[in-house]
Amino acid sequence: MALTRSVAFRKLLALPPDVRRRLWSSAVSVTPGKPDIYDVVCIGGGPAGLSFASALKAHSATRALKVALIDAQDITTSRTGNDGDAYSNRCSSLTPASSRFLRKIGAWDHINTGRVQPYHAMDVWDGVSGSKIHFDPRRYEAGSDYGVVATMCENGNLTAALLQRLQALTTGDAGAGSVCDILDKTKVESIELGPQPETEETVDLSQWPIVMTSQGQLAARLLVGADGANSPVRQFVDIPSHGWDYGQHGVVATLELEQTFAADEVRTAFQRFLPTGPIALLPLPGNKASLVWSTSPQHAAKLKQLPPNDFVAMVSAAFRLMPVDVNFMLSPDMAVTPSEELRWREPATSPSSTGLPSTFPWITGVQEGSIASFPLRMRHADTYTGHRVALIGDAAHTIHPLAGQGLNLGLADAEALANQITYGMEHGMDIGSSWCLDGYNSERWAANNAMLGVVDKLQKLYSASAGPVVWSRSLGLEAVERMSWVKGALMGVAAGAK
């Protein structure tokens, strides 16, 4: 989409708003050095950025804001395949709070629901002691989202739905007077402050961020960084981000199960805490499942080199065998293949000693090309806002995937920021000012910090294999297992209930 440039900016400003808006979106001329003025420029077209832009366009108070969304990738043509047999390895577990937000902004209707899988129960167990906790479906009713713990959804399915929603909101009759320029395949070259005003009378953009792109310059009343963990927007405002690397890699893959499930069956998510990190099997439609295995970089490297049948055997071993056996099978001096090892070790391992749930399915295959890994980090920005700048999603925080919260926190940020801007618009605020943005920072920073802290402590607690730590955490898990109301509360938190 071509960027528009105004020739005589001041003359345009003197025109009535509706005439001006028409001119603004149709005038294509070349005046280097004059930035186009936007109310909101969002860098990053991932789930956080797209849901934020959709939320603005879906609300009557904010739909007239002139919005630009910039992404270096081609987000308008890349869509998830409709091949029912192939699922992306990039899946997220959407909490009911996230689903509610997506419904509120009208994006859920565009989701390909044949490719999402709600789950209703969770089995979590301790790999060292075998103590376990089972979260039952709460008043599950088939066909409703009542009792749903979370819904597995491919990130591509979600972004495609958000993009469709955004386009529906900004084109045709429904989109009249509502601008959202999607500048994909557009690289942000730099972000600078605007020039000093030419005279004492002209507009002063010297405190406005100007985004320099391969397609032109955009001046932003509010610049939103939805641009990921290495956020250029965060670097532009010089907000420090603190945290640590876990020394773990997350290995993801799309798996095939022996059993094929019907769409309305009660589904269970499984997670086992090994000393090297948690391993989780999350249900996808039919006989598919999504794997997230946090482990040492050495193990991750070894896993990625294994042939498919050995990879499957190794994943099964990680759920079914004792941790010492799992480590042994991944050690460099292992001469026998994991498949052969699993064949004799599995029958020799009693499920009561490992805590293996009786319903745990047999894994039969791995989708070709779906195995990938990435380093795991904890990062939290000192603040989410600056003058004319706000950070959302991974630009603000990076979290360990063990609770599946990363994307959900990003959607919650998008919702909170859009709400704050609605409030600002209704009260005549400059939406880039601290008066408008402070509320977003105070609402989300503390909430995210609490979630980051809990997940980080869980990760550390379950990385230990020293006796006293294991006993006490097992006692804790067993105690929770016996207290149904605590479990109910935990489920509520995991499900994003407020």
Next chain:
Amino acid sequence: MSLAEVLRLPVALRRATLTKAFIPQPILASRAYTPTFQHLQRRHGTTDAAPHTTSSSVNHTEVSHFNALASSWWDPQGSSRLLHLMNPLRHRFIRRCLAYDDRDEAQKLRYLDIGCGGGIFAESAARLSTTRSVTAIDPTPEVIAVAKRHQRTDPSLLEAGRLTYLNTAIEDLPNHDDGRYDIITLFEVIEHIQRPSPFLQSCISHLKPGGWLIGSTIARTPVSWFTTKLVAEDLLRIVPRGTHNWNQYIQPQEMRDWARMQPELSTSDGIDWQVMGVVYVPGVGWRQVKGSEAWGNYFFGVRKRWDAE
């Protein structure tokens, strides 16, 4: 705050509260037998020590006080922070007043903001989609300069006619029928005016019939002396010293009694006369507190009669 509550204060504080609060207030003492609007009338008739033109409401001591504060209007942590925090409530109160009108929604509103200062309210009103134009005036030249400089940092406010600042007193503002306003606002202004009655009369002459005169000020009570003078200015210093003159504070009842005396104004309860008490809670912000108009900060709104000139 009741007398019993004052008595519970530490001795030194109590003494300060009592001397300052109860001695210089002939108005409160005489309220039992004089109409309360006398407060407004009497000051009208008094010759002030400060020099002023015969036609102007402008107090020159106030002008130089606000000149000195001009640079901090738009600093988020500066001395105007409380005003910024109060601004959303101003819009909420205006909406509450307008809710009683059967106005055509498409009819955009013309605002006149008197005593606009650095433009906190004027800018925000100019940004609303329901606004046609805002004219904002202030007698202090330096704050108008600050307001104009800040206006230039937002291109949407530079649209012709959207927001116009004038360095003038209300008495010097040209008055003609087609240039009258739907809403005239006086936020935190009356307590800075020495002769409020003629000042308010010049304001209503600029209102369209059916238009609203909306403002906020502080009731003259021991509580407001304690919170706005002692705590805010002297102890916490969140408001610059010398900002307020407690003797110029006005009770909501005095406002209403004055309004009843004006033939152009309509003051029937709830429809043409609105009042809302607000309290600043540190760490939380401004909150509406029912009944607090009697002893603290409050908003008032009064409508010009539809059949008025």
